Amino acid sequence: MLKSIIRKEILNNLLSYKFSIIIILSTILILVSIFVMYRDYWLALENYEILQMKSEGPVVVIPPTPLGIFARGLDENLCRSYGIGLSGQISVSSKQQSVNKLFKLFTAPDLLYVIKVILSLCATLFAFNIVCGEKEIGTLRQSLSCSLKRPILIIGKWIGGFSSFILPFFIAVLLGTIFVTLSPMVDMNPNNWLKLGLFLLSSMIYLAVFFSLGLLISCLTHRSSTSLVISLFVWTILVFLIPNLGNILARQFVEIPTVQQLELKLEQSWTKNRFEEHWADPSEHEKMYSRMGAENDKLTEDYRNRFNRLVKVSQNITRFSPAAAFTFLATDITGTGMAEERKLKRAVLEYLKDGDDDKGDKPVFSYRRSSIREVLGPEGLSSCLILILFNILFFVGAHVAFLRYDVR
């Protein structure tokens, strides 16, 4: 019986207008997104090659990851070059895209964005009338008038509905991936393939959350129009409101000066030291320098500690939304997330603070992005568990609501 229900659901969806429009939209968007981000990756790679040319001092720069085509995250930040500035602090090169100020206004339309925002909306739209829509047209009453059990019906509807939604998504992603990997510019090693697989798996879990949410709302309402309105509002709250609000809300709990204040203090410390050094006894110079270094280190350490706390609080708040949990998980998997940024900054600090390059024999900066084991550490696992938990919560909710659903 389960098989028949799944089959009916798939056929029903395949023949619906909703299916055609959502599939057209998502396929076009996925392909366009992969193509646009592939071109962006190309430019980033060119820029990396230019940055890598050693002209003066050690070059601290890492190449863009091909997985950035799918989830760019902070990759542009990560691929800037680092050096030691005039005042002894770490300087960062400008981002290539910073010259076009319009990039500051809009988000990168990568696959992560398409899945997080647009496909989650499509998943909700696929499911919003699964139960209440059938009730409205009277077929639900007929289905349940025979010996069909409600749990089997709801499970069948979930499997049939979700598989008809997810299969075209996989086909579109597959097409995009084939296009990308055929290009000689993209060097995907086995590790990257594994990571891409994990990214797609996490996308599937994420989309299942929204499908289950649509199903739950459909089981809680009796009219498609009501279900649609509620689904869209819940989607807005989960995808936009909580993640974006969490970011500014965290700043209310953690006292942190602006980065301009930190830089001003460092600059003043250096300028003051240079002034005092001129008038001081030469034997005092070394002592003065080490005092300035210690003061500056204390300032930056304090700032970095506060900043890490801010990020932690922000992550904890935003994780209440599946969209944020998915963003953290996906960017960590592709090596373009917050965890990677922290890791890279640590490596840069260690490399640049570790003596100078006067003799020119300093080893070349080498850096390896996080392995799958690192990605699936406590942070990655907690994001993954949150997504699974949301799935269970919404599906169990839908199941319970459907058991008590008045089909008349």
Added chain:
Amino acid sequence: MLKTIITREFLNNILNLRFMIGLVLCIIVTFVCIIILAHDYQKELADYNLRVNLQDEFLRNYAYRDGLFRLIPRQKPPERFRPLIIGISGDENVESFDDNPLPILFPPFDFLFIVTIIMSLLAILFSYDAIAGERQSGTLRLVIANSISRTKILFGKFIGGAASLLIPFILSLLVGALYISVNPSIQWDGSAWAEFGLLTAASVTFITLFYLLGLMISTFSRYPATSILNCLFLWVLLILVIPNLCPHISAQLCRIPSIKETERKVKEIRSPSLEVFRELRDEAKKRLKSHYGKLWSEFESMQFGGIGDFFSKVDPKYLEAAHQRAAADPNFKAMMDAFREEVEKARKELIRIRGESDKLWYDFHAKAAFQTKLAKNLACISPLANFVYVARDLTGTGLRSLEYFEQVKDEYGNQFGLYANKKVQDAQKNDPKFTWASFLDLGDYPRLEFKEEALKDKLVEVLPYWGILVLFNVVFFVSAFAEFMRYDVR
């Protein structure tokens, strides 16, 4: 009769679930957003004041000639609309090792987000079934069976629907405005309130645009289910896809050379320029030495009267001596003029070489400006982009305000430079032992007083984009009207 239709549409909407959800969501979200952002604004203001005081104190105690270029106080105050809209960070905020990457992953939540995402979605939900829904339920046929023209029905639906849609928005804005006016840390003057009024008007234009889009799609559809799918399809394209794609498309269409590569090329051109200058000058010296002999040695002992030496300070006594000698001896004068001419030729060569590197930067910036302009114009296909330009430029939180601040900063930098130069000259006159590290009293330095750009100038900038929003409204309404005239109500 129009009044009856408006009233009916209005009542129909406000008794609906979507109105209640919209009202509650709008008021809560706007109020929470303004409270958090106002608190954020207070913190930023305190941080800004602290930075200004730090610089003030530093200049009073540690100002010296060679440190001046690092000490120019040009801190940007937080935008006065910060309690409503989070401004775009300037480069100084995003090109630091310790910058905050979270806004890249999650764009900020502010008034713009409420209007562009929540209100536009709400507008579509209010209008997607305005025609198709009534046709399906059969009431449209009954209404048209009376002596009411279709024009009146459409106008009535538009006015009644838009009025009911704008109630949650205006109410939430009033709550926000009340909070801003009673908050002592937010000091808005008349022009700020005028900008707030204009921002509200622009938001209304944007919201009605999406209401009309829903109405238009509804007249093109037979069933509300089809209508909502088409509406959401267009909403996704206009709000979520087109604006985000445009900067990337423009970056592909108009390539900009790498910043690092340009820097390197500039350095390659500039570094030998000084060598070329010195070589030409030294050759001239050799030639003149062989020609003038003893007279040249005398001139040399006067450090060439400062001619051809731009980089170190020549004692004024030598300048004076050389001028006196030239006035007394025409031969000496001729030699001095010849040397000056040679140095001028070498300097011109130096400027020519450096001009080439300046040209590289000029080309780079011209291409960057073209790419930005192209992206901006491409994004105009989307109403969201037009609204964002209008709202940000009106409230001084956008790209234009960044450019404006850069301009103010540069002007102030020049003013401060003139002031500091005068101080250095005065100190040199008064103190013969003055060095690069001597303390300079800059207690009375001119303060940077940032004033918002005039509202008139802002309006001139935003009117074309606002005009596009109005045009979208007109196009959608006319299309809805044309389609409704031949709509089959059965």
